[in-house]
Amino acid sequence: MIKQFVRTSILSCASIAVLAGCGITESAHQPANHNRAQLQGVPKNIIMVVADGMGPAYTTAYRNYVDDPTTPNIEPVVFDDILVGNASTYPAQVSGYVTDSAAAATALASGVKSYNGAIGVDVNKQPVNSVMYYAKSKSMRTGLAVTSQIVHATPASYIAHNESRKNYNEIADDFFDVRVNGEFVADVMLGGGTSYFEREDRDILAQFIDAGYEYADSYNRLASVPAGSNVLGLFAPVALPAVLDDKRKNRLKYLTKNAIKHLENDNGFFLLVEASQVDWAGHANDIASAMAEMHDLAITMEYLRDYVEANPDTLVVLTADHSTGGLTIGANGDYRWSPEHLKSLSASVMTIALEMANEENPGEFVAAKLGLSLTEQELATLNSISNQDDKTRLSAVKTFLDTKTNTGWTTGGHTGVDVEVFAFGAGYQSFMGQIDNTDIAKKIFSFIDKKQPAKIAFPSKKVSTNIELTSDEDDDELCDFKEDWRCN
Template identity: 60%
Template structure:
């Protein structure tokens, strides 16, 4: 049955017919994932033994593009906090704002509306759970850097007497187990199950709220995680614990694509993209079995100005990113104290380091310079370019499948994504 939903879009009153409105909404943010990342991943995942470049799950789900700028008082380039607030509330704000408008007043998020409607709510992220994006959906604060305050608000703030989040999965020991306050104990006393080893997630009982923290800040890089693919584990667990007759709203964030972009680390970036791709493949199957579910994926912004090809060479060679036995950051940690840097570097990188490449490794005297040297070697071998260590203002791709996904086709602003989700939530 079609339902008419009226919403305000770009200053115009529009009436749209929503058919098959979703019971469950899964919003995914690939933090920092601009269009160059999904293109690079297609080449990274390509089967070189075939003449064609195979499509990926991103290609199958692509429906449009979105602009990302914050309120124009802060220019054309957003940070993750303002980006998350736009995606969660439909409100443009200043960089650094968590769920508040330009006047620092709280704005309702789609996750909060879902909770008011009686749906279960959750977050599953690879950053700390009180980082900019999950906080932008679940909290309100004038600054993203008030990490302790944001963590406290997850316990202290309630919606009609209920905790905002039923499931919280990600990192954050530093902020939830502090000298001044142990939020883990408080959540346990309030009836939450707590787990700090991802290997034991399958043993957690369904039916009780869940807090899982798996790192001091973020969880380990995908390249360093012992199970390799941790976002699919977090997503599957969250969905299993959120499923109920009234439906749920889940925010998933592939947080560390952005961290790799800031570090200009293409190897880590492709591993994080693969982690997200596996999550999407599982969600494709989930939607087939649960057609009343909507999955929407986009990015808050692009990070690093990733370019496929550099220095005027018309080629990109992702092979150099595939043989690593750990993240470039961890390789740097192991190389720095080593007296056999050449041998160890070749072993950990998966290829023999040249004399020219060895020079930058030998002269590196801090973790930062060593990490940069490793990333530069991989950049040169893969012919990868970067324009910045920060964010860029390019439009980002939008992906959607499931009930209501047709409403996200075409070009939109990031605030439109939130407005359409509000409409879908209210239509059911």
Template identity: 65%
Template sequence: MLKKISVCSLVGLTLAQGCAQLDNAGHAAQNLSSQQQPRNIIMVVADGMGPAYTTAYRNFADNPETPDIEDVVFDHMLTGNASTHPAPVSGYVTDSAAAATALATGIKSYNGAIGVDANKQPVESVLQRAKQLGLRTGVAVTSQINHATPASYLAHNESRKNYNAIADSFFDDRINDGFVADVMLGGGTSYFARDDRDLTALFADNGYQYVDDYDQLATLPAGSDVLGLFAPVGLPAALDDNNPHRLSFLTKNAIKHLEDPEGFFLLVEASQVDWAGHANDIGSAMAEMDDLAVTMEYLQNYVETHPDTLVVLTADHSTGGLTIGADGIYEWHPEYLRNMKASVSSIAVNMVSEASPAAYAEAQLGFTFEDDDSALVDSIAALPDFEARETALKAFLDKKTNTGWTTGGHTGVDVEVFAFGAGADAFAGQLDNTDIAKQFFRFLNNR
């Protein structure tokens, strides 16, 4: 592992000045900070990714054949932290809607708010401002595209639960006689192809390419306006999708269609880190983090060839109260997670139809069972209720890995902020989540 050694004086220089660094071979390491004005802005939200998730992922990705714990992509782009609390009416712990509204608009709001302030009045998002200024705009997410985070950048609604109304607004709300987003990739056919209104047909009639599988998306000519919906609601979990790195695939294709001389604004969301946290599912959490890591590696390479691009990554909040180490035992064992071939949910569904449930679960989980494990898993398979089987399998993995959880909901801790590319220096230090949107507005207004 290459250790980074700062050659900046610790006195008189700040993080915002972007210290030059050398690796242990004496080569200049890439300086990911810049004072430049960005032409393109890519906002990445890892929903639910509190600090424990990035630490867990570093250990999960570690090569056990070496004495060191290797760095992961996140380690080279960390710039600071952000507070996440919503408007006072909702206390100290945010939901995804209020947090996304803060990240998108720079305005604190109540839990459940989609692009509206605490008085339920619409507030402009940075994506909407970008569209107004003539940039191409898009979203690429692993949830449904009208879920809380993307919706807060694209729409205004008093409740995140109004999924059909939010979907309708993607078509009905216009900026400069155009739709708010030029590219929309994720899940959500249940909300866009309804009996009462087929939004997919309406977008197709207005010049959009509508696709519903990954192969179709890959064949579209660059620069297309695209509505791509690849699941009825959210996409399959990373462990169950035919493309385990579907977020990086969607991100690459979104950029392919957004690149423009005027620039673009893209929202990317690793939506299902949060879903794994709510489910207290450590296997899925690490698979979703791996999908995010591959996406960030792609974006890092993109910025190297497009240095006028800014990438900011943060979380909206932390979910699940993940702890790596539990029950007073100073151990964590990610080796039980590294070779999983399916999610715990999928295993819980399918194991009951197998002649040998324990052998099937052993193959899908990807590690060799110890003596008592097979009998335990066979007893889990005998449970008549799917949810009971799923819960018991997650407890089995938690015991093996020594993973702990404090809640099935959100926690109020600060989250990490990562940034690189043009203008990244503006995101150093301790921030509030609203500061990210406020800085984006400054960049957009200075164009």
């Protein structure tokens, strides 16, 4: 199995190429207390934020969504203040021009292009090193905070190695089994996914607890964990609820803040943060959840901007792995977008569609949940679908909101457009301009490489831009990922 390679891995990353800077002047929007040396220096702490599925239309839509209509201008939002460039997202050639989250996350985590579905492996299905793994080898503390299950494509690619993103249980095994000089790759893991860690065939949750990790199964319990702890926080069987349905409307900020509380130390930390469900809203063509998830991300970025003001030796990078849904602001030849209809929802469209079937007056129930005053005709339309199946009701409510807002979608999948790159803090200038998603990992590798010599259990075999993983077992006893798609 691939984990057998990783357990006995030899680190060989003695040097990583440093890409030339763009020579662009400092942004006027960067925190005021950052001097030039700090901005161009080596960060002590690195926070990588991935907004899954967030194409450029999402940030524009969010700006309009939160705009104050009583003023003549559209006010800038946090994303406008920290924009530094764009990144291409295409996967390895075998998968064409449009990436999935796994290939994109592998690129962002390791600097290596791979095929769609790959988790921390290259096109030959051989394991590649991630920036989180490398940070751990440099004695930095490491962690992740996501709103999906923590074994989902993006967080998995920073820790695990598997030929298929669908192998959730095997990926969960890797969270415990993959080690860096005997230590776990991540000190803090926050998100969903209890069902993958507490299984009949293996209780990984118990293993982490026995290994000294604090366990939190609720947001409130997480708050009581002593600072500086190793923490496994799993707050749902699979993913967290949509933010519109969650009791914490700032859940990503909350998880991020708590992760930092446990990661701060004299040697620095690497933290992965993912706004996972922007993507899911895009797949569902659900504009209400898309804007709500974007708001959850925006307040997280505002918190991180304040954190960097107080800790200017910290670098924050935000990008998307790809764009989802082909969101358009305006549709059907009508030069209009009306986000005011999205501001008062008290539940997700999914929850509304499921619950309306049990209501005596479904139209009025939907109107109340949407926070809208509807016409008699609109109420009648909603009443007419209440006896349909769940899928039909969900589609009808989403279409209703698309019509009210004049939102368009081109697909239920991904698109191949470039995505925006945002950065601030120490060394942020390295991410300016037009780059590739792999460049983000390479630049982070470079920053980590400059901190201090890695603590390596065995001597390096060669200089590489990634980790070469080898084994002390006979090769013919191991899974051959060049030939075998699945390994047991």
